[in-house]
Amino acid sequence: MSRRPVNPSRRIGDGGSMPFVASIQSKSQNSPLLSIGLVILGAILLIGYCYSNSGGASNDIKDLSKLEGGSSCTLEVLQALPILKKAYGDSMRKVLHVGPESCSVVSSLYEEDDTEAWGIEPYELDDVSAKCKSLVRKGIVRVADLKFPLPYRAKSFPLVIVSDALDYLSPKYLNKTLPELVRVSADGVVIFSGYPGQQRARGGEVAKFGRPAKLRSSSWWIRFFVQTSLEENETAGKKFEQASAKKAYAPACQVFHLKSYP
Template structure:
């Protein structure tokens, strides 16, 4: 049986041992040194908290969020949009994003000059905000199961960006979905996936994805790309990495730049 901790002061009061209680009370006033120390520690904690918001301890804060399950490669796409635009230049004209929270990505892409943006949401959007519902009504964002052929003609988009979607598919369905994503892209397919060891979804929301995320290694993905007739776009990789360094962008996801062999 578990035992509940007893409050010592209550025990003393119940025992009627008044002299002992009074002697404890006589020693209770805090030392001025202790008070000053507590104030100093509190100031350090406040400083550390404010510093974490501007960088500094940001890495620890991000690591904590990953453990809690808030980590998202779709959020990473939002950060990478300026680098992608710079790396691909004028060829990035009509973009399809595939993944959860695609409404946010599409909204950001639409703010880019001379860029059309469309989205496919593979999961349910019951809690979508008014902006997302408006994009769905206009047909800019579609809700579709990516385990089946996409509702677009071949080469409908200059680029296809996918995030937080392939990690939840088994190899059986990846063999269908990955070539399908490449089919509708003219100039390139950009994939954002998590690193092995990153927790991607809390147990409470796993049912939304149907299964826990399967985070694969770099070597696993490279082998799979070859098996599915895709090859990495070395020129795009080099340009993207150079632009990322110039813009101080350090990705938290694996990013693959692909092109179809067909």
């Protein structure tokens, strides 16, 4: 049984077979302003989409807000940079950041005048930006396991900032890693650590970090500093608190200030 051939002479809208379509065509012919308006609307939407995806550092902050499933201490570092400058002055001219999303912190620091920055990413980099890949190729950001000695000489950096990294280490490795961070610093170490009870990453947390985050209280950290012979930098801590009060800044993470070795 053969199929009936399509009659090429029949077109949509001919002979009133499609009155609805015919009415639309008639209206579109009579209303050229409608087509122009649709073109303008499409252009506005396209420009808005492109603009929203070209935010640079602002996009980094938005992405980081989702980094830990609700709480990111690396996001806090980005927000606290003006406060840290007030507290540490010239020591902020050369900084080592240690922690996940280190490329974002290093990129933000490089936007400042007379500032050098390096980073250590303690976990494998997945789906990173072209800017981050460039920083890794240049050796500015390194991927290094914090359970081993850091690839820097003593006092290589005036200031070391660490975020979202120590929370994933057991006390066994903290005993090695934290003194290493102090060793490579000349003027101090700033630690951004999560508060107990904060929401952190769940889905791929164990797969990426090796263990769930262990969010410890401030009293636990203070005892640990004493046990490992690390001294808190009270002067820098007070300057940080004073600058925070003036800027009405309340960090969502715990912030600790340690002195470097003599």
